[in-house]
Amino acid sequence: MYTFTGFNRRRVLVYATSLAGALALSGACQAADQVVLAGYGGSIENAMQEKVIPAFEKKTGIKVSYVVGTALSNYSKVVAARNSPEVDVYWSNGLTHVAGKQQNLYEKLDPGIVTNLSDVYDSAKDPDGIGVASYVLATGIEYNTKAYADAGIAAPKSWNDLWNPKLKGKVALYTFNVAYSQDLLVIMTQLAGGTAKDVQPGLDKLKSLKASGNLTTFSSTPAELDNIMVQGQSWVTVNGSARAFILKNQGAPIDFVFPKEGAGFFTNYFDVVKGAPHPKAAQALVDFLISPEAQAAIAESTVTAPINKKTKISDKLAAEVPNGDEIAHMIQIDRGIMNANLDKWASLWNRQIEGN
Template sequence: MGEEAGEVVIYVSEDRVFAEPVLQEFERRMGLRVKAVYDTEETKSTGLANRLLAEKNRPQADAFWSNEPVRTIMLKRNGVLAPYASPNAAVIPGEFKDPEGYWTGFAVRSRVIVYNTKLVKPTEAPQSMFDLTDARWKGQVAMADPRFGSTSFHAAVLFVVLGDERASKYFSDLRVNDIKIVDGNSVVRQMVSRGEVKIGWTDTDDVLVAKKAGEPVEMVYTDQQGLGVPILPNMVSLIKGGPHPKNGQKLIDYLLSPEVERMLAQSEAGQMPLHTGVEVPPYVRPVGSLKPMTFDYAAPAARVEAVVRRLQGILKL
């Protein structure tokens, strides 16, 4: 019966302002009604992942569009996802897709340092994540709560890449340097823009939106001579036993098309395409021009809960 209904249900943790035009275009092209359920900024991706877990025995969604990898991979581990190898996934680089077909990445963004251009000269802006522990930035750095969203992914990546001891010391040093822990990346960007702090950790899309609005901010892709920068793909996956599996596959095919990557690159989010040859505006860095941190996306996903517990102690969350 579900197929005849001509609809598809997708849970979306990508910001609604960026995702909605993409899904509306799919509706126009395919004549299918998209029922989208969006997450909130504070519980970004965590809320929907918990809902999908709770609905595992009676799935309500056909697909999950996550704006970070951790929850998608957790859902795979918990048997919520079904494998689906979209034809459009074939050209996407191997590091951005699950070897068993349970998820595929697209339209990536990066973690960056954002700084206030009225308070920090480009030549003085931190070039490495380790610069944030320097006494000159004491009380002048903001970071979103690492229990949620892209910041929890970032924290787990650092524990994977640096090892427990170095990562624990890094976050301990940030706390000693009086880092401000706030509710979400957008709050980090607002604080930097208003000059309440000089610098912060956030995502490329937050900075690009702020710059377009005329805010006095710029960003640094960190550690380009060293560790590299964490890259966050959007991820899309099929829900096991969802009500409209064929329509779910059609929607996944569409999300993994060069056309959608072009839309997300040209949106204010400025997300970087994984398909080659996609036209991007001048403010979007080609992903190939960045030195990424190297890790398997499954590794931080497996560690994130333990890392969050560790950070609750270190950062007194």
């Protein structure tokens, strides 16, 4: 849901195009009082099926068909049926949201129907009014609390704490195929005074982390990194807040820090498909999905921050997700530039960071 591996611009376009005309939504409803939502599985599906969808159906009388898939597989369905859409609302991620906008696959939100937009944080709104963030999590610092305590190291507060000389051989990062390392490169670039148009300052910063002897481990999957961190083989990494707090809530000696310079803004999006078979119902569904009621259910099930300012969440969750002020000051990443340059960045990363 939060972590997408193996994504790059070429893969999105090739994978989606290769399936065009071959994919269809079996059993997807077409009646006027129904709407099709293509979303994710796992705990988020449970929250949708048990809480969010029944509440929407009760309120509006509109039935929801929930199609489960990954961001990429569902995106391929949207592309395949672009001339005769079968999906009304697609739950995209940062990459497929941008790619779909570039291919003119999504409709603008109608503020006359999606009235909850007025209560959404500005940073969670699409600048072109196409789609809206579904929740917010942070790209920040995850660390092993037991290892830090045993070594007498204070909890990290800053991105610069990754360079602590007491962390020799104890810093791990994802390989570049995982989204959080892609975001980290842009974050380091911006903190070094650069922009996403030229990520060399960020690469230089990370090269210095490796040269210091701190960065020695790269993990290609979230499960692998989880194991390395929980077992204490590595003591600190860069990860998504939701993943870190899920481990913490399972009893692992793991905690998460929102760096004082700002954590990275990470989200998925609700997009209304252009030419959707049920356009008004689609807009109404998005309006409900960003309502305080739905946002609370989604946030609690995903350990993420709601994007509606009026959402009430538990004290426990509030301590684990970015608050309103933190959301407003999170480091924004230009997904358009990222989407256009991922292949190039991957080559640079592999040569300059992992290859040395």
